[in-house]
Amino acid sequence: MKRAFVFATSAMAVVSASADAGVIGFAAFSRIASNGNRVIDVVAVMQNANDRLLNVYGADLRNNAGAGGASFFTQQAGAATRGWKPDAASSTRSSIVDSFCTIGVEGGSPYEGQYNAAGATGADGNFSTGWTTLGNTVPPLAGWFLSPPTLPDNRAESLSTFTGTRLDNGGSASSNFGIWCGHLVMNGAATSCLWSATAAIKDGVTMQNSTGSAVQFQMIPAPGAIALVGVAGLAASRRRRA
Numbered sequence: 001m002k003r004a005f006v007f008a009t010s011a012m013a014v015v016s017a018s019a020d021a022g023v024i025g026f027a028a029f030s031r032i033a034s035n036g037n038r039v040i041d042v043v044a045v046m047q048n049a050n051d052r053l054l055n056v057y058g059a060d061l062r063n064n065a066g067a068g069g070a071s072f073f074t075q076q077a078g079a080a081t082r083g084w085k086p087d088a089a090s091s092t093r094s095s096i097v098d099s100f101c102t103i104g105v106e107g108g109s110p111y112e113g114q115y116n117a118a119g120a121t122g123a124d125g126n127f128s129t130g131w132t133t134l135g136n137t138v139p140p141l142a143g144w145f146l147s148p149p150t151l152p153d154n155r156a157e158s159l160s161t162f163t164g165t166r167l168d169n170g171g172s173a174s175s176n177f178g179i180w181c182g183h184l185v186m187n188g189a190a191t192s193c194l195w196s197a198t199a200a201i202k203d204g205v206t207m208q209n210s211t212g213s214a215v216q217f218q219m220i221p222a223p224g225a226i227a228l229v230g231v232a233g234l235a236a237s238r239r240r241r242a
Contacts, residue, residue: 027168039183042219048177053200072187074186086116092117098183099185127144157179159176159177
């Protein structure tokens with residue numbers, strides 16, 4: 001039987017079970033958009049392309065983008081986009097003005113090159129406010145799911161389709177498969193964005209369910225880390241030219 005996995009950014013231990021471990025962590029793809037906002041796409045990382053994400057729950061999402069360092073996530077004006085519920089037509093990875101939750105990609109693949117959030121994503125009982133009304137924060141312990149879970153939307157995909165600086169939590173750096181579960185937009189001056197949540201999947205190999213959690217996963221890279229990534233890229237480019 002699979003065991004649950006707990007991943008943390010501090011001194012908490014990472015528990016491993018088997019070669020096919022199901023959820024192995026979360027990854028964040030963080031970037032500054034053309035309008036100055038910070039955009040972060042969050043992915044539950046799996047070990048193979050046949051895994052399916054069932055739900056995300058027990059979420060605690062925080063940043064310091066608001067007044068006095070309070071949490072504040074940007075929501076686009078308009079009835080269809082002002083809450084955390086994704087709109088299949090306008091909630092996309094390229095959005096730089098709207099935050100939303102999702103379980104995968106609408107239809108399981110990009111439509112005409114655009115990655116749209118899964119419109120069949122629903123909220124659990126802990127998502128008490130802000131799902132379909134204006135909500136600049138996420139309620140404590142909120143969760144979201146795909147209904148029905150047999151839709152193609154929640155299949156793992158290659159993480160090469162995401163843009164931004166990749167940050168990894170737990171053992172997620174060892175895999176390039178994952179399922180999109182959040183699109184967070186905030187003021188570009190924010191220096192902290194923390195993700196705590198549990199993801200539940202159906203393993204595509206064993207057909208068993210398993211879970212993995214992150215605790216206070218920091219999804220904004222420190223300035224020094226960005227500089228190191230740039231230096232590494234420059235060095236690689238010089239080696240290729242040589």
